[in-house]
Amino acid sequence: xxxxxxxxxxxxxxxxxxxxxxxxxxxxxxxxxxxxxxxxxxxxxxxxxxxxxxxxxxxxxxxxxxxxxxxxxxxxxxxxxxxxxxxxxxxxxxxxxxx
Numbered sequence: 001x002x003x004x005x006x007x008x009x010x011x012x013x014x015x016x017x018x019x020x021x022x023x024x025x026x027x028x029x030x031x032x033x034x035x036x037x038x039x040x041x042x043x044x045x046x047x048x049x050x051x052x053x054x055x056x057x058x059x060x061x062x063x064x065x066x067x068x069x070x071x072x073x074x075x076x077x078x079x080x081x082x083x084x085x086x087x088x089x090x091x092x093x094x095x096x097x098x099x
Contacts, residue, residue: 002070007048011071021065027031029067030080031060037073041068055083 003010003017004074007026011017025048036043041061046069047053049084054076070086077083 006053006071007050011069013072015072016059016068016070016093017072018066018068021062021067024067027078029058029060030055030084032081032084033061034084037069041066042078043084043087044064045077045080047080054078057083057086059087 002013004013005011007020009017009027026048026049028049031042031044032072034043036059039059040063041059044058044060044066044067046058047055047057048065055078056065056076057070057073059079061067067094077086
């Protein structure tokens with residue numbers, strides 16, 4: 001499956017990518033205090049350690065120590081709130097994720 005590399009992490013181009021939280025030590029992980037509508041986890045957003053880069057929607061699963069990054073979206077969002085609202089605004093169900 002095709003992947004794109006952003007800040008040394010390889011993200012799927014057609015589905016969410018799962019990472020252990022420890023692999024995102026240089027990224028900003030923002031967890032919104034709102035449960036994802038269809039997944040086990042919280043709505044959130046991640047930002048790579050790159051200047052002037054946007055925010056990707058993410059599902060944060062603290063109990064599994066995982067983050068599902070929606071890096072396959074066409075464009076990142078300008079704020080973590082907009083990225084987290086992606087799930088509510090689109091009523092986006094969880095696509096199968098995997099590394």
